[in-house]
Amino acid sequence: MPVESAKVDIKTDDPRRQGSMMRIEAIIQPSRFESVKEALHQIGVEGMTVSEVRGHGRQKGHTETYRGREYEVDLLPKIKIEMVLPVNLVDAAVQTILKTARTGKIGDGKIFLSRVDEAIRIRDEERGEAAL
Amino acid sequence: MVIPPTLSTVLRDFYADEFARIERDFRAASDGRAAIRERTALLDRIVLELGRELLGAPGKLKGICLVPLGGYGRRELFPHSDVDLMFLWANSSTERQYREAAQALVRGLWDLRLRVSPTYRSVAECENFERDNPEFNIAVLDSRYLDGDEEVFERLRNKALPRMIGAAWRDLVTDLAELTRQRHKKEGDTIFHLEPNVKNSPGGLRDYHVAWWLGLISRMQKEGKWATHEDIWPSSSRKEMESAFAFLAAARCFLHYRQGRDDNSLSYELQAAAAARGVGVENGRAVEPADWMRIYFRHARAVYTLCTQLLDESTPAPATLRTRLRRTWRRADSGFSIAGTRLSVLEPGGLRNPQRVMDVFLYVAKNGIRVSREAEDQVREALPHAFPSGATLTQLWTKLRQILLAPHAAEALRAMHSAGLLVRLFPEFGAIDSLVVRDYYHHYTVDAHSFMTIQNVHVLRNTRENWEAPFATLFSEVEEPELLFVSLLFHDVGKGMSLEDHVAGSLQAIENVFARLDLSSEQKDTIRFLVRDHLLMSANLLRRDIFDPETIRVFAEQVGTPERLKLLCLLTYADIRAVNPDALTPWKAESLWQLYVQTANYLTRSVDEERVGTDASDVQFVDRILPLVGGIAPRGELAAFLEGLPRRYVFAHSAEEIGAHFHMARNLKEGGVQLRIENRGRMYALTLLAKDRPFLFAGVSGTLAAWGMDIWKAEAFANSAGIVVDTFHFTDPHRTLELNPSELERLQKNLEDVLTGAVPRDTLLRGRASAQFKSKPKISVPTQIRFDDNSSPHSTLMEIVTQDRAGLLFHLSSTLANFGCNIEVALIDTEGQRALDTFYLTFGGAKLSADTEERLRARLLAEQ
Numbered sequence: 001m002p003v004e005s006a007k008v009d010i011k012t013d014d015p016r017r018q019g020s021m022m023r024i025e026a027i028i029q030p031s032r033f034e035s036v037k038e039a040l041h042q043i044g045v046e047g048m049t050v051s052e053v054r055g056h057g058r059q060k061g062h063t064e065t066y067r068g069r070e071y072e073v074d075l076l077p078k079i080k081i082e083m084v085l086p087v088n089l090v091d092a093a094v095q096t097i098l099k100t101a102r103t104g105k106i107g108d109g110k111i112f113l114s115r116v117d118e119a120i121r122i123r124d125e126e127r128g129e130a131a132l
Numbered sequence: 133m134v135i136p137p138t139l140s141t142v143l144r145d146f147y148a149d150e151f152a153r154i155e156r157d158f159r160a161a162s163d164g165r166a167a168i169r170e171r172t173a174l175l176d177r178i179v180l181e182l183g184r185e186l187l188g189a190p191g192k193l194k195g196i197c198l199v200p201l202g203g204y205g206r207r208e209l210f211p212h213s214d215v216d217l218m219f220l221w222a223n224s225s226t227e228r229q230y231r232e233a234a235q236a237l238v239r240g241l242w243d244l245r246l247r248v249s250p251t252y253r254s255v256a257e258c259e260n261f262e263r264d265n266p267e268f269n270i271a272v273l274d275s276r277y278l279d280g281d282e283e284v285f286e287r288l289r290n291k292a293l294p295r296m297i298g299a300a301w302r303d304l305v306t307d308l309a310e311l312t313r314q315r316h317k318k319e320g321d322t323i324f325h326l327e328p329n330v331k332n333s334p335g336g337l338r339d340y341h342v343a344w345w346l347g348l349i350s351r352m353q354k355e356g357k358w359a360t361h362e363d364i365w366p367s368s369s370r371k372e373m374e375s376a377f378a379f380l381a382a383a384r385c386f387l388h389y390r391q392g393r394d395d396n397s398l399s400y401e402l403q404a405a406a407a408a409r410g411v412g413v414e415n416g417r418a419v420e421p422a423d424w425m426r427i428y429f430r431h432a433r434a435v436y437t438l439c440t441q442l443l444d445e446s447t448p449a450p451a452t453l454r455t456r457l458r459r460t461w462r463r464a465d466s467g468f469s470i471a472g473t474r475l476s477v478l479e480p481g482g483l484r485n486p487q488r489v490m491d492v493f494l495y496v497a498k499n500g501i502r503v504s505r506e507a508e509d510q511v512r513e514a515l516p517h518a519f520p521s522g523a524t525l526t527q528l529w530t531k532l533r534q535i536l537l538a539p540h541a542a543e544a545l546r547a548m549h550s551a552g553l554l555v556r557l558f559p560e561f562g563a564i565d566s567l568v569v570r571d572y573y574h575h576y577t578v579d580a581h582s583f584m585t586i587q588n589v590h591v592l593r594n595t596r597e598n599w600e601a602p603f604a605t606l607f608s609e610v611e612e613p614e615l616l617f618v619s620l621l622f623h624d625v626g627k628g629m630s631l632e633d634h635v636a637g638s639l640q641a642i643e644n645v646f647a648r649l650d651l652s653s654e655q656k657d658t659i660r661f662l663v664r665d666h667l668l669m670s671a672n673l674l675r676r677d678i679f680d681p682e683t684i685r686v687f688a689e690q691v692g693t694p695e696r697l698k699l700l701c702l703l704t705y706a707d708i709r710a711v712n713p714d715a716l717t718p719w720k721a722e723s724l725w726q727l728y729v730q731t732a733n734y735l736t737r738s739v740d741e742e743r744v745g746t747d748a749s750d751v752q753f754v755d756r757i758l759p760l761v762g763g764i765a766p767r768g769e770l771a772a773f774l775e776g777l778p779r780r781y782v783f784a785h786s787a788e789e790i791g792a793h794f795h796m797a798r799n800l801k802e803g804g805v806q807l808r809i810e811n812r813g814r815m816y817a818l819t820l821l822a823k824d825r826p827f828l829f830a831g832v833s834g835t836l837a838a839w840g841m842d843i844w845k846a847e848a849f850a851n852s853a854g855i856v857v858d859t860f861h862f863t864d865p866h867r868t869l870e871l872n873p874s875e876l877e878r879l880q881k882n883l884e885d886v887l888t889g890a891v892p893r894d895t896l897l898r899g900r901a902s903a904q905f906k907s908k909p910k911i912s913v914p915t916q917i918r919f920d921d922n923s924s925p926h927s928t929l930m931e932i933v934t935q936d937r938a939g940l941l942f943h944l945s946s947t948l949a950n951f952g953c954n955i956e957v958a959l960i961d962t963e964g965q966r967a968l969d970t971f972y973l974t975f976g977g978a979k980l981s982a983d984t985e986e987r988l989r990a991r992l993l994a995e996q
Contacts, residue, residue: 031675067933
């Protein structure tokens with residue numbers, strides 16, 4: 001499916017999502033991280049949490065033999081990016097990640113979306129979208 | 133007792149006006165020392181006024197005196213520092229007389245919004261060491277007379293305190309050392325902080341004062357008198373320390389005025405503001421923040437060095453006689469001694485000999501003992517005589533190499549840098565002295581980073597974490613680690629040059645360094661590669677899919693040989709780890725290792741496929757070598773020699789070596805061989821050129837085994853014309869060749885005879901085979917044989933891992949030849965007790981069938 005038509009089905013008029021924030025969790029190839037980060041900054045996403053993780057989906061690991069010793073490479077290195085955004089920015093963020101993280105090969109990663117009920121800034125206890 | 137409101141108001145206004153004036157003067161001149169002296173004088177006037185009002189007129193006070201302590205006592209009151217003031221009584225009677233007035237005076241100061249820390253003591257009390265109050269014991273060292281009964285102060289300063297120090301100097305120093313070490317530890321034992329605290333960070337004002345107090349205590353304990361600013365430290369340190377203090381004082385004043393409180397943290401933004409104001413800079417000129425921090429780190433380094441040196445020298449030896457004798461002094465070698473934890477030079481005159489100077493640091497590198505302050509001064513003084521400008525040090529590389537390979541090399545290099553020797557030897561290094569890379573990622577100055585990279589490699593000898601273990605193994609396999617260390621030392625010097633690309637600058641610098649080191653052309657090529665491509669592996673790690681075969685292929689081509697790959701991997705490991713303490717996460721290290729393994733396997737498994745052809749990229753190889761063959765042959769002949777050889781061959785050998793091989797090939801006669809054996813120090817290198825025929829490889833390996841030689845590495849290649857280029861690296865454990873140099877010629881003759889068939893192979897081997905013995909294996913290595921039909925389009929790859937033993941390679945290659953296999957390529961390596969051999973084989977001119985593979989496996993296992 002071409003990237004442009006793979007629009008994320010977020011119905012912002014869905015009463016269950018009115019005024020809500022959404023959490024985006026994206027697991028991507030480490031080699032794509034800098035491009036994804038830069039592209040997200042360009043569309044106005046500034047806050048994110050980045051973790052170095054390991055895992056696999058269909059891209060299973062393998063056994064590597066080196067100088068007579070075997071090394072299991074079953075969990076592959078990935079980067080996990082997490083961010084909480086106002087729902088009106090989610091579409092753009094997801095499209096951006098899809099566009100910049102994709103290589104077309106198995107192992108490109110996944111994006112998960114979930115609803116966030118509340119956000120609170122620790123410094124001044126600001127709540128809701130204003131805290132983002 | 134109360135202060136009259138009018139006096140309180142007058143003093144408040146006076147203080148505010150004067151405070152503002154001092155601040156204006158500071159803003160104009162950035163003179164921190166002047167500012168703190170003036171604030172001290174301001175407080176003196178206020179305290180005197182209050183004292184006159186509450187205690188009595190000057191000259192009339194008996195049995196009490198006002199004694200500033202700590203920073204106030206030193207006349208170093210920073211804009212928002214606390215005021216430490218002691219009310220000193222002659223006895224309890226005067227205490228009763230003046231206590232209330234003294235407290236009223238303190239309240240008066242509080243009312244002026246001054247943070248006063250009052251202390252009330254009698255002279256007799258000051259003679260006692262307060263075990264639970266180390267801060268007071270230290271603060272009172274900086275006492276001075278302000279007002280009151282001078283005789284009382286004289287008893288304090290000239291009797292009570294000297295007695296206290298005389299009786300308790302060990303405890304004083306121990307407490308001071310402990311407080312300092314705790315503070316340093318809390319700050320990571322490093323001066324390198326992105327946002328240092330100018331007071332408490334290592335190398336900051338507190339360390340300056342620690343050095344000051346240690347000087348005071350030492351002078352009083354040894355000579356019974358108070359040291360002064362002029363004689364507290366040797367003249368060689370004094371100037372540096374005064375300059376550091378002037379800068380740090382200016383920085384702290386700037387922070388206090390800017391923040392409006394006693395906040396000593398140099399945040400990122402405040403660094404930029406201070407730099408823009410030229411705080412502490414000569415003539416107050418504005419500089420770039422990175423340059424301003426460079427000045428800061430230079431001063432911090434000087435202060436930290438002296439502070440830690442004095443702490444090491446001053447910390448008392450343990451009380452028992454035995455430990456005291458063992459620790460205080462022992463002779464290190466004929467010219468050095470160890471006192472406490474520092475090395476001293478017994479014969480400073482000998483330092484005019486440059487070799488002797490290098491020996492000082494070689495000792496440090498081997499033993500991790502630091503150089504004493506005195507020894508460092510002696511080295512610094514000797515430098516112009518030992519290393520006159522423009523002179524080269526013969527055997528510099530020999531000594532430097534020993535230093536770089538020793539376990540405490542980084543410590544030695546730091547000491548050499550501190551003494552001025554490193555820049556004397558390599559002026560290129562001066563470009564990165566205290567150079568700051570100003571971002572949130574790089575914690576260390578560039579010179580400190582370079583030393584840290586070398587330390588990171590040596591520390592692999594004592595790994596504790598699982599993820600460090602593979603790199604520790606890699607370090608043990610590297611053939612010439614000194615090349616790695618030279619590369620690490622100079623890889624970033626380009627950052628100190630005004631060039632767009634620091635790599636170009638580093639390469640330029642390294643060419644100048646080569647002029648002073650006795651390195652072979654291959655060694656220089658390796659260092660050039662490491663410096664030029666020191667970011668290559670990390671770039672692949674972070675920006676490429678390391679599990680994409682194309683990424684591996686391209687990277688492997690850029691690296692060229694397994695040995696270079698090992699060096700580059702270790703360099704990358706050390707470089708990332710030295711950016712900041714958290715830069716190399718286990719995640720990143722594991723990814724680096726995975727990239728290494730895949731690339732190493734590719735280099736081994738692609739040898740047969742990646743061969744020199746007639747591509748434009750291969751033409752460069754011919755161009756590189758053509759000038760070296762002296763015009764003896766047309767270009768086409770050289771190209772024909774190279775065609776078909778694995779690309780690995782041209783990466784693994786220098787242009788000079790390949791030129792020499794070409795000459796040997798041209799001199800080949802029908803049925804003959806061309807042999808050359810060279811002594812390369814740790815190993816011998818044998819090169820064979822011959823027309824390919826069966827049992828060639830077995831013939832060489834068997835003859836070497838028969839002579840008792842131990843083959844560590846070998847490579848066997850052939851070009852399209854069927855000319856074999858085989859190289860063997862071997863050691864001579866029985867020292868046959870070393871003790872009987874003429875045997876080298878006989879060995880060469882034997883080899884030629886065996887290979888040409890003049891002597892039956894079995895005859896020679898039968899006589900000597902029984903004489904072979906190796907030490908009993910410490911570990912048992914089971915034999916593993918793996919076949920791979922996919923790595924090469926032409927041949928079958930066979931990897932065999934087995935117990936290394938005398939004659940192994942001969943047996944393996946003979947078995948292969950007897951079986952009917954042709955060895956297209958052989959890559960032989962040894963790792964401790966493990967033989968790691970890779971053969972690209974054909975059978976009947978084609979790959980081995982599955983059945984042939986199994987029969988061969990069975991044959992090999994049967995003969996193990």
